[in-house]
Amino acid sequence: MALWSGRFQEQVGEFTQRFGASLPVDKKMYAEDIAGSLAHSAMLAQQGVISAQDAEAIAEGLAAIRGEIEAEEFPFDINNEDIHMSIESVLTQRIGDAGKRLHTGRSRNDQVATDTxxxxxxxxxxxxxxxxxxxxxxxxxxxxxxxxxxxxxxxxxxxxxxxxxxxxxxxxxxxxxxxxxxxxxxxxxxxxPLGAAALAGTTYPLDRFATTQALGFARPIPNSxxxxxxxxxxxxxxxxxxxxxxxxxxxxxxxxxxxxxxxxxxxxxxxxxxxxxxxxxxxxxxxxxxxxxxxxxxxxxxxxxxxxxxxxxxxxxxxxxxxxxxxxxxxxxxxxxxxxxxxxxxxxxxxxxxxxxxAKKGYMAATDVADYLAKKGLPFRQAHEAVGHLVLLCEQRGCGLEDLTLEDFQNESPLFEADIAGCLDLPVIVAARTTYGGTGHEAVKVQMAEAQQQLESDAAAL
Missing domain, CATH: 1.20.200.10 (Fumarase/aspartase (Central domain))
Structure with missing residues (x-):
């Protein structure tokens, strides 16, 4: 018999029972459900809503149930449609009226929200x-x-x-x-959310701040x-x-x-x-x-x-x-x-x-060659066009930029000199990217140090 069955003359059918059950999913939250019940019952006793003896019986019963679940010996029953009813029904069978008092001042609505x-x-x-x-x-x-x-x-x-x-x-x-x-x-x-009950709060003198502290929450939710x-x-x-x-x-x-x-x-x-x-x-x-x-x-x-x-x-x-x-x-x-x-x-x-x-394929030195001309005073757009012509020449010859002669470069622009060879060396090109966040070796070292510091800071936040 469901714990909410008092108003009903008939029980749901076998199919609808299975269709409506969340137990296969929410039984993963057994530890959280038990923790919430322990905090709630302790608070009820503190507020004089239930006796200290009832709270003690509840705590002992829940401890035994938790041990059985972890040992995979707990009698889960799909007729108890969720983890809350599964635990409460067995608890009530074992400790009697004290178990029935556990749900005082709460609803499955705030209970499931707390567990989740x-x-x-x-x-x-x-x-x-x-x-x-x-x-x-x-x-x-x-x-x-x-x-x-x-x-x-x-x-x-x-x-x-x-x-x-x-x-x-x-x-x-x-x-x-x-x-x-x-x-x-x-x-x-x-x-x-515990203490919000079904939706409107409750007439019992609950201390929501006490359960908040007991469960390790930062704050109670202010609207039920x-x-x-x-x-x-x-x-x-x-x-x-x-x-x-x-x-x-x-x-x-x-x-x-x-x-x-x-x-x-x-x-x-x-x-x-x-x-x-x-x-x-x-x-x-x-x-x-x-x-x-x-x-x-x-x-x-x-x-x-x-x-x-x-x-x-x-x-x-x-x-x-x-x-x-x-x-x-x-x-x-x-x-x-x-x-x-x-x-x-x-x-x-x-x-x-x-x-x-x-990396040696695809004319990847082209940008640095354009930058070479720009640094010698040629507007970058003209430098871009000049290097585009050199790439086209390479495609026609089936070679790379590093295969062109100094004469080939100077035919495109007299600003090219013998030191253009340094702009064609990939490790040199990479190492030159020294701006913050760039791919140069020194810049990457700085980045790695920052990443390590961020790791340590984030680990400390846990």
């Missing part, structure tokens, strides 16, 4: 830890290859040479922003209607997960390209690759592809919750039962993707020779 906030606050913190680990891995890989030069791309065409370490560092900064979004989601979840109906914190978390998955998808797309025969920039470890059932030579970057693919599901979780919340009137509606599965999936998926990406980056082999060979 506690759970998602915890998960956000765990995601922040996984985010830090991936950033450390990227930074370490960049530090291991300080001199590797690779092509930098725009429109997936060769553009200018950059350091491989500089390229990897771009992802550490993306992930640093993701950390900030996860931290904001954790802060959004850090508010206590908002307390039971707000799911913005879930949107914040899934949005943070979605953006980070998009960043991981971009990283994995590059790893997939770089590990192909056409690029050969990196070789993925066997432990992060798979083969083909028909082609013996194949070594596929399947795990990078999986991360790229899973990003779509996480973004889908965000869209699903946004549509669930669209046009919902205040306060609680059963639609909100659909809020947790997508958020849990997004968090679980992102954490797995962080771990997988960190493993791939840590174990991959970087092929600096292949990177340099490709």
């Amino acid at each position: 906030r506690l759970y998602m606050k915890k998960r956000a913190g765990q995601l922040m830890e996984a985010n830090l680990e991936l950033r450390r891995t990227l930074l370490e890989k960049a530090q291991q290859h300080p001199d590797a030069v690779m092509p930098g791309y725009t429109h997936l065409q060769h553009a200018q040479p950059v350091l491989f370490s500089h390229h990897l560092m771009a992802y550490t900064w993306m992930l640093a922003r993701d950390f900030e979004r996860l931290a904001a989601a954790r802060k959004a979840a850090d508010a206590n 209607l908002d307390a039971v109906s707000d799911r913005d914190f879930l949107l914040d978390l899934i949005y943070a997960c979605s953006v980070s998955c998009l960043h991981l998808s971009r990283l994995c797309e590059e790893l997939i390209l770089w590990s192909s025969s056409e690029f050969g920039f990196v070789t993925m470890a066997d432990s992060y690759s798979t083969g083909s059932s028909i082609m013996p030579q194949k070594k596929n970057s399947d795990f990078a592809e999986l991360i790229r693919g899973k990003s779509g599901r996480v973004v889908g979780d965000l869209m699903a919750l946004m549509m669930t919340l669209k046009s919902l009137p205040l306060a609680y509606n059963k639609d909100l039962q659909e809020d947790k599965e997508g958020a849990m999936d997004a968090a679980d998926t992102l954490e797995d993707c962080y771990r997988c990406a960190a493993g791939m980056v840590a174990t991959m082999t970087v092929n600096g020779g292949a990177m340099m060979a490709q």
